[in-house]
Amino acid sequence: MKISHLFVESSVAENPLVAKFATQLSLPAVTVEDHKTLFEMIKSEEDPWLAGKKVILLTRNHGPFLRQCPGTRDYICCNYRILNIGSYCVMDCAYCILQSYFHPPMLQYFVNHDDLWQELDKALSGSEGFRVGTGEFTDSLIWEPWSDLTPRLVNYFARQQRSVLELKTKTTTISQLKNLDHRRKTILSWSLNTPRIIATQERGTSTLSARLRAAAQCQSWGYPLAFHFDPMVIYPGCEQEYAQVIKELFNQLDAENIVWISMGTFRFMPALKSTIQKRFPQSEIIYGEFVPGMDGKMRYFKPIRTRLYRQMAEWIRERAEQVTLYLCMEDEQVWEQSFGFTPESKGGLPAMLDRSARTHCNLCG
Ligand code: SF4
Incomplete structure (x- = not known):
């Protein structure tokens, strides 16, 4: 995506960035x-979601940089901390939740990094460790x-003893x-999908093989890795294609260097449906059989989700017990x-992930 305009909020105009x-x-x-004027300009475009990917606003983060991942009380949450460095994306995935998250959606990058460091110092100086991510x-x-x-x-983060990025x-x-000199305190993670979903639903992203090559390169630089199969999309023949992705993943990467692998099937707030229909008329991902979940999001039927998770777990366990x-x-x-x-039964999801981070990232007990 080519950036066509750069705007800066007056209060940060002198920032070196x-x-x-x-x-x-x-x-x-x-x-x-x-x-306001800028937002109105984006909103008036025929495809504001696309227009917002070509304009960057450099601004101040008026809220906290570090916040707890919202999760939902009805589902099991991993107690992740989001480091909010900016918003929106230059890539264009049909299912992207950010399309309905920001009004209007627009690239914004927070340049008041002095506040970010202060917040991190304060949060990470205590005895509690955090798993912190910038990719939400x-x-x-x-x-x-x-x-x-x-x-x-x-x-x-290389200097942290209890927290990872x-x-x-x-x-x-x-x-x-x-x-x-990362000291294994930074985990590089890639979202993975089948080549079919990447080609049809993830505009402007890199191919599966390019992602795996980049992961292998990071592994060779000593970084621990993670992977997210999210959102998995259910379509005829998807099982064989996801199995193939897993095969390629473990053909190229060390199972012992993977801190965690997450899975989640496609889910969406009902409001996103019309945006996908309008912006991605070829996309068929919203036409499966969906039921509303406890958080109001539409999801595949439980038995269908469970079957795919079970198969994925078996394929992964065969190669990475x-x-x-x-x-x-x-x-x-x-x-x-x-x-x-x-x-x-394993002490809770946060404890499971903390244990794995401790083992793979040389954290203190
Ligand atoms: S990569 Fe795709 S899903 Fe992720 S933020 Fe960008 S557009 Fe959204």
Whole structure:
């Protein structure tokens, strides 16, 4: 996606990152006093979701940088911390929840990093450890061409004894990660899907083989890895294709270097349906048989989800018996029927993930 305009909120106009973005993008940084006019401009476009991917607003994070992943009380949550570095994405996945999350959706990057470091210092100085990720409201690595925040974060987390950073991406922009003294405190993670779903539903993302190659490169630089099969889409023949992805994954990567693998099937708020219909008329992902879940999101029937999770778990276990597997936003019954145990029986999902992070990332007990 080519960026066509760069805007900067007046209160951060002097921030050194503004010049860096402007130089790298070869665009003037236009100062705006308030966001309203800009938001109205995006909203008036025929496809505001696409228009918002071509405009960057450099701004201040007016809320906290670090926050607890919202999860839902009805599903088992992993107690993750989101580091909110910016919002939205230059890639364009049909199912992307961010399309209905921001009004309007627009690339925003927070440049008040002094506040970010202060917050992190405060949060991580206690005895509690955190799993922190930047890839919830944006892709972790899309900002690499313009910002040096990622290497700074990797260096910062290298000094932590109890907390880890997870960078979650569908890109291959990993060059800034080379030669960093990361001390295995940063986990590089990729969302994976079948080549068919990537080609038809994930516009502008890298191919499966490119993602696995980038993961192998990071592994060779000593980074621990993680993978997220989310959202898995159910279609005729999907089982064989997901099985093939797992085969390729373990052909190229060390099972012992994988901190965790998560799975989640496609789910969506009803409001997203019309956006997908409008923006991705060829997409068939919303036409399966869905039922409303406890959080109001539409999901595949439980037995259908469970069957796929169970198969995936078997294929993964054949090649990586010990790897930590977890389900994103599912209940105890689905866990039991998919894996044969509930997180509760292993001390809870946060404890399961903390244990794996401790083992793979050299954290203190
Ligand atoms: S890569 Fe992630 S954040 Fe970007 S469009 Fe796809 S789902 Fe959304």
